[in-house]
Amino acid sequence: MLLTPLETVEAARQSRHLDDAARLLPGGAIGGYALADSVRFVATEGHGPRLQDEAGRRYVDYVMGAGALILGHSHPAVTTAIVEQAMRGTHFFASLNVPAIELAALACSMIPCAQRLAFTTSGSEATYYALRMARAYTGREKILKFEGSYHGNHDYSLVATTPPNASNYPSGRADSGGVPAGIAETVLVAPYNDAEAMRTIMRQHGREVAAIIVEPIQRVIPPAPGFLEALRVEADRAGAILIFDEVVTGFRLAIGGAQDYFGVRPDLAAYGKIIGGGLGTGAVAGRADIIDCASPARKGQPGFAYVNGTLHGNPLASAAGLATLRAIQAPGFHAALNDNTAILRDELSRCLRRYGLPARIVGIASMWQILFCEREPRNYVDVLNADMPRTRAFDEALIRAGIYVLPGVRRLTSGVHGPAEFEETIAAFDQICAQFA
Numbered sequence: 001m002l003l004t005p006l007e008t009v010e011a012a013r014q015s016r017h018l019d020d021a022a023r024l025l026p027g028g029a030i031g032g033y034a035l036a037d038s039v040r041f042v043a044t045e046g047h048g049p050r051l052q053d054e055a056g057r058r059y060v061d062y063v064m065g066a067g068a069l070i071l072g073h074s075h076p077a078v079t080t081a082i083v084e085q086a087m088r089g090t091h092f093f094a095s096l097n098v099p100a101i102e103l104a105a106l107a108c109s110m111i112p113c114a115q116r117l118a119f120t121t122s123g124s125e126a127t128y129y130a131l132r133m134a135r136a137y138t139g140r141e142k143i144l145k146f147e148g149s150y151h152g153n154h155d156y157s158l159v160a161t162t163p164p165n166a167s168n169y170p171s172g173r174a175d176s177g178g179v180p181a182g183i184a185e186t187v188l189v190a191p192y193n194d195a196e197a198m199r200t201i202m203r204q205h206g207r208e209v210a211a212i213i214v215e216p217i218q219r220v221i222p223p224a225p226g227f228l229e230a231l232r233v234e235a236d237r238a239g240a241i242l243i244f245d246e247v248v249t250g251f252r253l254a255i256g257g258a259q260d261y262f263g264v265r266p267d268l269a270a271y272g273k274i275i276g277g278g279l280g281t282g283a284v285a286g287r288a289d290i291i292d293c294a295s296p297a298r299k300g301q302p303g304f305a306y307v308n309g310t311l312h313g314n315p316l317a318s319a320a321g322l323a324t325l326r327a328i329q330a331p332g333f334h335a336a337l338n339d340n341t342a343i344l345r346d347e348l349s350r351c352l353r354r355y356g357l358p359a360r361i362v363g364i365a366s367m368w369q370i371l372f373c374e375r376e377p378r379n380y381v382d383v384l385n386a387d388m389p390r391t392r393a394f395d396e397a398l399i400r401a402g403i404y405v406l407p408g409v410r411r412l413t414s415g416v417h418g419p420a421e422f423e424e425t426i427a428a429f430d431q432i433c434a435q436f437a
Contacts, residue, residue: 123272
């Protein structure tokens with residue numbers, strides 16, 4: 001296909017920026033994901049469920065800011081809130097401000113476990129501070145996490161998050177250089193969805209465990225019946241804190257997130273993404289007696305947990321988050337979001353069956369992903385045994401077809417993905433299935 005003169009200029013400009021990124025940024029990427037050269041682009045605009053690159057190409061977006069944009073790009077209520085707050089001030093470090101207080105009040109009214117809330121800057125900070133609070137409260141050092149669970153970018157998270165082989169439970173190896181051996185030694189690892197293995201570890205080490213931290217949905221794998229309930233029982237038996245990482249599931253699965261959706265209440269929950277409406281904020285919510293470990297009045301006392309950040313409770317991010325949480329309280333919002341995504345998963349599954357591809361669509365609520373695997377995955381090892389090179393090749397073909405996904409990573413729908421986007425997705429998916437058959 002021949003490019004118009006304008007398209008040629010735009011493509012050349014994008015190529016120059018990609019070269020600049022390769023020269024200036026590690027791996028030519030922002031963060032931990034880098035698209036293959038054949039599909040990489042520079043994003044310039046996002047409107048509703050679509051993203052546009054610098055060469056003028058538009059994509060149906062299922063990355064959606066890693067799930068932060070549950071209302072889609074540039075939602076009028078969110079952009080209006082940001083602009084209005086920016087005109088009043090963008091930053092009031094260490095000072096209480098109206099948007100932060102109102103966001104805390106609304107979030108606590110929506111989160112089942114929330115008696116109090118401590119602001120952070122991101123979801124990664126939220127899980128980090130939640131673990132600190134749990135250790136301060138219990139006086140213990142060890143935590144139990146689940147192999148393959150991602151809890152952010154800090155040292156405690158980066159143990160047994162993406163191991164090349166199954167871990168030697170309950171020991172796990174750090175996935176990154178620079179993680180002190182002493183930290184890795186405080187992290188116990190269990191396979192997700194294996195309640196018996198978790199019980200065995202807790203019965204051996206429970207009195208040393210400050211917290212059990214879990215993604216209620218591990219990446220895209222839902223919990224087996226009774227698994228989250230078993231965590232609640234074992235945490236209580238050992239006197240440990242149960243932490244739900246609701247950075248993705250919070251406000252997405254339901255108004256009250258995974259706690260509401262699955263009916264299990266943790267002691268603490270970590271939030272990011274949706275709570276900031278696409279801007280940088282996060283929070284730890286939960287029992288008042290644990291959250292109060294971070295009270296400035298307790299500095300210097302036993303059990304104090306230091307929580308502080310330049311952008312904690314930032315009024316701009318709080319205004320965006322407040323507008324987002326108010327919007328998703330609309331009657332039927334989550335039912336429509338989850339039902340529409342279930343229909344999409346069903347249609348994509350039909351495509352796979354029609355072409356006889358050894359793959360499946362996995363996911364729950366407003367999440368979906370393709371995996372070339374023989375059975376429905378229950379844990380990280382099942383995903384590890386999937387044909388990930390073929391999975392990534394399929395995902396890269398989706399990007400070339402105008403469906404933006406991160407290869408090998410779950411995708412999320414928003415409240416503004418509609419029939420046109422779903423039909424475009426299904427048509428592209430069908431064509432790619434024909435190529436892979």
